[in-house]
Amino acid sequence: MPTSSFAIIIPARYASTRYPGKPLVSLRGAGGEAKTLIQRSWECAAAVEGCSGVWVATDDDRIADHVAGFGGQVVMTAESCANGTERCADAIARLGDVADIIVNLQGDAPLSPSHIVSDLVARLDSEPALTMATPAVRCSRSVYAHLAEDAANGRVGGTTVVGTSKDRALYFSKRLVPYLPEKDALAEFPPISLHLGLYAYRPDALRLYNAAPASQLEQLEGLEQLRFLDLGLAVGLLHLDPLAWDSIELNNPSDVPVIERILAERGIA
Template identity: 55%
Template sequence: MKTVIIIPARYASTRYPGKPLVELEDATGTRKSLVQRSWEAAMAVAGVAEVYIATDDDRIRAAAQGFGAQVIMTSEKCDNGTARCADAVEKAGLDADLVINLQGDAPLTPAWFVEDLIAAMASRPDAQMATPVLKCDAETYRHFREDRAAGRVGGTTAVFGSDNHALYFSKEVIPYIDPGKQAEAFGEVFHHVGLYAYRPEALHQYVTWPPGRLEKLEGLEQLRFLEHGIPVLCVEVEGRGRVFWELNNPEDVPRIEKVLKALR
């Protein structure tokens, strides 16, 4: 199964303009851009044929080529990362059995998250797309609650059924947990990892549909699949002691640097 990784990177982020080029410091004091660290995370994944950065911005293109990445220039009209991946596949004429979208704001994505996703798609030829979910630990759950209390959009949560198909994704913390039960029940909340695997035909279908009502309300691209009746397979992954967090807001920079500085 030929697999490619595409990293969509957009300069004009609504919440954090210029985010892909924000520099993050690691334990050695080395500073690298967010998009470079995301690319390095993708390059560590086993069993992948190619890794590309997809962007419409010349500043990101120049930075990416500077650290050796392959770049596909995409349309400015792409309204989210999934649409940008679809545009990249079409523009570059990529021939792949599976397309992985590793979003450019997720430098802490461990290689095994992607590898587990690829394995799940290999074992489920009926699945059109899949995404990882990670059981919250106490620190991540606390970050979720702090962000929402401060009116910030932090991570995304997922709820899914016994067949592991998604029921819903939200930027709110779902399911609701009574405050008196949070101490023992936070592990029932699943953090949605910003990573997707698609069959090429699912990507092609996606861009033929207009954005759905729930997608527009939540600002979550994956809801378009659910709103058009396409099951989204949730693949539970293990943190193995690693903290996972995306860079959504400027306040996330110290959180991510703290993890980078703890890695050896």
């Protein structure tokens, strides 16, 4: 268990380039009950033990009103925030000193198990040299197939990550990395690590990040975490065994029925 205090911020914007209005997309769970993506993300965060507070950070009144409607807390942030990490940095600048560690639970990963958050904070606790930590899970064959199908059809799917033997991140990509020979690609658990949409930061790292310009790789890949690597900051990986279910993110409309199927199979209302 972590020793540091931590708060969870869920960045949410309406004007997504790939999927406008994504936080307010409805997902039907077991029994047919529909809840929005942002409400499911909030419920995931609220289930984390030991958290000192949960806020949705947004610049959109539609999202803010919806969150307030189901009893969530909102912090309004600037429209100029280019990504979730910048939005988290803006949020803590407005909220003040809310915790030792800030967790960014991205609102497109409603299938992430809640225990990962406390494990992630503990990972950051364990190594003072780390400025940020993020989880990676070994792909199952079905998750690998889902990512490969997205790539083959020109869709941007999940993010993969490669790291060192000491669990430091080397690179993140929206491509499948590393390259796999066919025999490895056909394995039950291909040697590909799927990056899950959670980050744990030290507040000072967020301030450094926000003061720096976007890096070229960050802009090309559309992955905010690459700015930490460009700045030479140490990013720790929390390696997870394959989950008992496919942790699919909501990146495209075609992901909705896949996520709804998994919600039904897991009995999540």
